[in-house]
Amino acid sequence: MLLYHLWVNEWKRLLKSPTLLLFTLLLPIALFIVVGFVVYSTVQEELDEVEMIIIDEDETFETKALIKQLAGDRTLAEQIDFINGGADLQKHLRNPKEAAAIIQIPEGFTEQLRSGKNESITVFLNDQIPFSSQLAQLFLESGQSYITSAQAGVNTVHHFYSSELEGKERKDVLQKNTIHFTFLALGRNDLFEMHEGVASGLLSWNDQAVLTGILLIYFLTYILLVSLFQPKENQAIQERLRLIGVTKAKQRLATFLFHISFSWIYLFVLVWMISKQFETYLPFSWPYVFQWFGIAMILAGLFMVTDRLINERASKWFVFILASIALLLINGFIIPPAYLPEYLQAAWLAPVRSLYIGYSSILTHNQWPWVEWIFILIGTGITLLLNSLPRKKVQR
Numbered sequence: 461m462l463l464y465h466l467w468v469n470e471w472k473r474l475l476k477s478p479t480l481l482l483f484t485l486l487l488p489i490a491l492f493i494v495v496g497f498v499v500y501s502t503v504q505e506e507l508d509e510v511e512m513i514i515i516d517e518d519e520t521f522e523t524k525a526l527i528k529q530l531a532g533d534r535t536l537a538e539q540i541d542f543i544n545g546g547a548d549l550q551k552h553l554r555n556p557k558e559a560a561a562i563i564q565i566p567e568g569f570t571e572q573l574r575s576g577k578n579e580s581i582t583v584f585l586n587d588q589i590p591f592s593s594q595l596a597q598l599f600l601e602s603g604q605s606y607i608t609s610a611q612a613g614v615n616t617v618h619h620f621y622s623s624e625l626e627g628k629e630r631k632d633v634l635q636k637n638t639i640h641f642t643f644l645a646l647g648r649n650d651l652f653e654m655h656e657g658v659a660s661g662l663l664s665w666n667d668q669a670v671l672t673g674i675l676l677i678y679f680l681t682y683i684l685l686v687s688l689f690q691p692k693e694n695q696a697i698q699e700r701l702r703l704i705g706v707t708k709a710k711q712r713l714a715t716f717l718f719h720i721s722f723s724w725i726y727l728f729v730l731v732w733m734i735s736k737q738f739e740t741y742l743p744f745s746w747p748y749v750f751q752w753f754g755i756a757m758i759l760a761g762l763f764m765v766t767d768r769l770i771n772e773r774a775s776k777w778f779v780f781i782l783a784s785i786a787l788l789l790i791n792g793f794i795i796p797p798a799y800l801p802e803y804l805q806a807a808w809l810a811p812v813r814s815l816y817i818g819y820s821s822i823l824t825h826n827q828w829p830w831v832e833w834i835f836i837l838i839g840t841g842i843t844l845l846l847n848s849l850p851r852k853k854v855q856r
Contacts, residue, residue, distance in 0.1 A: 466714030488680035510592045511559045513545035520570040560592035561585050667823050670742050675793050709848045716764050723756035747828050751818045754836040761843030768847050791816040811835045
């Protein structure tokens with residue numbers, strides 16, 4: 461009963477400052493919207509039409525046909541504009557303007573392709589427009605397989621057929637098959653139906669983006685809540701609380717319950733509102749909400765332990781934010797797990813990654829992550845145990 465009254469008192473203290481509460485709730489959302497809009501506008505402006513300058517030093521029928529085929533591809537035409545840069549490479553290098561990349565097809569490229577040798581195509585990326593240049597790099601890296609596929613076809617024909625021919629007849633056959641296999645390689649993607657990795661246990665890009673967005677908004681809100689509404693130490697009040705049997709451990713437990721109850725309400729409303737506005741990207745489900753409750757308990761427990769161990773305010777916040785970022789990084793919330801170093805993907809870290817694995821089970825496999833929830837409860841229990849230890853024992 462005493463713990464209940466302490467918890468109610470925390471809520472009363474929160475509601476006595478409606479302006480500050482409104483600031484806590486709205487500032488993270490406003491920051492996220494403004495930053496998101498700026499980033500989206502920048503990316504959209506850069507990617508509106510990616511320009512790629514082509515310096516064709518070989519100038520053969522095959523290279524011209526290859527460029528024409530790429531420029532006419534309907535899947536690329538809306539995003540990539542191939543510009544004939546003539547033969548003055550240095551001029552474009554000095555002043556690339558809005559070009560994301562400059563592609564140099566070297567002299568003798570077609571002849572090397574016919575003979576099966578890998579002649580490199582030099583690419584100069586424009587680091588002044590990073591988003592466009594990265595898109596150009598991805599496109600060109602995938603284009604490497606076009607060339608190798610074409611080479612494989614040409615080499616096969618050359619080995620079994622055209623090597624026996626001579627003179628102009630051999631040249632005409634090689635030219636015809638170079639074009640044929642190049643076009644065939646460029647159109648081969650129709651053979652595949654692409655799906656984002658479900659079996660791998662990784663979230664899709666849409667799910668990852670929504671997850672990261674909600675997490676950033678909640679984390680900023682929680683930091684504001686704790687910093688702005690943290691009770692001030694008052695010796696007289698502490699003396700009165702001790703007289704009625706209210707220990708420091710009970711006060712910390714009441715604060716922990718206040719933090720997670722606020723977080724649960726906030727996260728439920730936030731997820732519900734986002735699912736209503738963007739149902740395609742985030743359909744509402746109770747397991748998804750419960751997983752967020754687990755994150756709230758872990759972060760609240762982590763803060764209470766940090767607050768218990770460190771008195772100095774700046775050091776306490778530095779350690780808490782650093783530990784939280786490390787936890788979120790290991791789980792793959794900040795950087796998708798596929799891009800994490802191998803030592804952070806080790807099997808023994810699976811219990812620590814329960815936060816992310818739980819979302820993967822819910823969103824990709826439609827399963828309730830009972831095992832991950834057990835790990836989260838164990839982690840919360842450990843933080844509460846540390847929080848209840850006497851200060852002298854913790855400091856040893």
